[in-house]
Amino acid sequence: MKHVKTLNTKKLCNTVKTGGCGECQTSCQSACKTSCTVGNQTCEHDK
Amino acid sequence: MIHQYKNNGYNIVMDVNSGAIHVVDDLMYDMIGQFESLSKEELIQAMQEKHPEIAVDVMEEAYGEIQELKDQNALFVEDVYEPYIDEFTNRPNVVKALCLHIAHDCNLSCEYCFADEGTYNGMPKELMSLEVGKKALDFLVENSGNRRNLEVDFFGGEPLLNWEVVKGIVNYGRELEKTHDKKFRFTLTTNGVRLNDEIMEFANKEMGNVVLSIDGRPEVHNRMRPFPNGAASYDIVMPKFQKFAESRNQTNYYVRGTFTRNNKDFAKDVIHLADLGFKEISVEPVVTDPKEPYALQEEDLPELFAEYDELAAEMVKRYKKDNEFNFFHFMIDLAGGPCVYKRLSGCGSGTEYLAVTPTGDLYPCHQFVGKKDFLMGNIYEGVKNNELREEFKKCNVYSKDKCKNCFARFYCSGGCAANSYNAHGNINDAYDLGCELQKKRIECAIMIKAAEAELDAEE
Numbered sequence: 001m002k003h004v005k006t007l008n009t010k011k012l013c014n015t016v017k018t019g020g021c022g023e024c025q026t027s028c029q030s031a032c033k034t035s036c037t038v039g040n041q042t043c044e045h046d047k
Numbered sequence: 048m049i050h051q052y053k054n055n056g057y058n059i060v061m062d063v064n065s066g067a068i069h070v071v072d073d074l075m076y077d078m079i080g081q082f083e084s085l086s087k088e089e090l091i092q093a094m095q096e097k098h099p100e101i102a103v104d105v106m107e108e109a110y111g112e113i114q115e116l117k118d119q120n121a122l123f124v125e126d127v128y129e130p131y132i133d134e135f136t137n138r139p140n141v142v143k144a145l146c147l148h149i150a151h152d153c154n155l156s157c158e159y160c161f162a163d164e165g166t167y168n169g170m171p172k173e174l175m176s177l178e179v180g181k182k183a184l185d186f187l188v189e190n191s192g193n194r195r196n197l198e199v200d201f202f203g204g205e206p207l208l209n210w211e212v213v214k215g216i217v218n219y220g221r222e223l224e225k226t227h228d229k230k231f232r233f234t235l236t237t238n239g240v241r242l243n244d245e246i247m248e249f250a251n252k253e254m255g256n257v258v259l260s261i262d263g264r265p266e267v268h269n270r271m272r273p274f275p276n277g278a279a280s281y282d283i284v285m286p287k288f289q290k291f292a293e294s295r296n297q298t299n300y301y302v303r304g305t306f307t308r309n310n311k312d313f314a315k316d317v318i319h320l321a322d323l324g325f326k327e328i329s330v331e332p333v334v335t336d337p338k339e340p341y342a343l344q345e346e347d348l349p350e351l352f353a354e355y356d357e358l359a360a361e362m363v364k365r366y367k368k369d370n371e372f373n374f375f376h377f378m379i380d381l382a383g384g385p386c387v388y389k390r391l392s393g394c395g396s397g398t399e400y401l402a403v404t405p406t407g408d409l410y411p412c413h414q415f416v417g418k419k420d421f422l423m424g425n426i427y428e429g430v431k432n433n434e435l436r437e438e439f440k441k442c443n444v445y446s447k448d449k450c451k452n453c454f455a456r457f458y459c460s461g462g463c464a465a466n467s468y469n470a471h472g473n474i475n476d477a478y479d480l481g482c483e484l485q486k487k488r489i490e491c492a493i494m495i496k497a498a499e500a501e502l503d504a505e506e
Binding site: 015 | 124138390
């Protein structure tokens with residue numbers, strides 16, 4: 001496409017079937033302790 | 048739902064429900080904004096008025112690309128996730144992370160401390176015993192179901208005031224791993240005053256992450272993080288943190304600061320830390336009573352937004368150079384990232400994540416400790432306040448009116464329950480000032496990704 005560059009390929013809706021295992025890190029254990037920062041976390045299955 | 052914005056020369060379109068992120072030219076940016084409200088003919092006509100220099104066939108081409116993205120479910124995707132949330136909130140209760148308040152005491156006297164220097168809303172100063180710590184790990188293992196990866200953060204007050212117990216708990220955890228097929232990930236948050244070689248060596252062997260509290264420039268740090276007698280702490284802790292970060296090969300740690308109304312130019316503090324060699328940096332807005340003189344106010348937002356913009360642009364300039372660094376609040380994983388369930392349900396406070404006081408009482412998270420209405424139970428008898436647990440369990444993006452139409456909802460997951468409670472007395476609301484800052488950070492983080500993709504393509 002000439003007018004657009006899409007940065008990502010993974011679609012959120014695809015994780016409806018694959019997600020929910022709960023093995024991922026708890027967000028507040030990383031650094032924040034005062035906010036909720038989930039979008040930066042890694043799925044354990046992608047490691 | 049789409050969200051579009053311009054930042055640092057990039058036109059960015061977020062398709063909120065699919066998670067797709069597009070960088071587009073000016074024409075497409077304007078067309079997408081009106082694509083759903085106008086017919087094709089009306090849209091092209093509107094574009095001819097706005098962009099008379101662009102030929103109609105180019106507009107037709109851009110229109111076709113928008114339609115193609117829509118057909119690929121990468122634009123104007125509907126939110127289809129709400130029906131799944133009921134199933135997810137009815138899942139069995141599992142605890143997978145504990146914040147251990149190893150010391151309700153501190154050797155600094157930080158003005159903004161939400162833990163009241165370790166006394167959390169007037170609780171007595173005390174240290175956790177090894178017996179309580181071991182029992183907390185037993186509780187975690189017993190309540191973790193089939194989750195294998197378990198997390199334990201040593202928090203305070205200041206955990207190094209009770210270091211021997213920290214070591215004892217870690218050693219006990221390693222024994223439990225062998226007998227229960229679990230894997231503990233230990234983390235430590237410290238102000239650094241008591242850091243020494245022995246502690247660093249043990250932490251480097253056993254702690255998956257360490258959070259090192261320092262606010263940035265000496266005058267900023269010393270103003271808010273003095274010793275109880277008022278003496279400055281920067282010169283004591285900074286060399287230790289530099290040594291510690293190097294000894295961890297500049298990975299698996301954060302130097303973590305707090306910015307307040309006293310340093311609205313906090314980008315300078317981040318850069319100060321980066322220029323001292325730190326590669327993993329987190330500097331975050333203070334969370335406190337709005338009446339405090341150092342509390343951030345709504346009127347500060349334009350200045351704070353400009354600081355985030357400046358910081359993001361600086362990070363782009365440093366990309367792949369020796370002086371590049373990572374800023375925690377700009378981290379965003381566009382290629383993978385968490386599943387939709389995680390994005391909907393948030394941090395897990397009060398359900399998967401609990402805080403344990405020195406005497407073994409359980410609270411939904413460290414920020415609720417000492418608030419008696421939020422006492423959930425204790426490590427000996429387990430969670431007794433099931434009503435409260437259910438309230439936290441049902442707390443998600445769709446339970447908050449303010450989040451339903453917000454573009455950031457799959458990145459912040461509805462925000463912090465404690466911030467919501469402190470601002471509105473209700474965990475199902477949202478801390479509005481925090482939301483504005485969060486949204487700005489997401490925009491900056493995505494801009495950085497767009498810029499990095501462009502720089503990578505140029506290579």
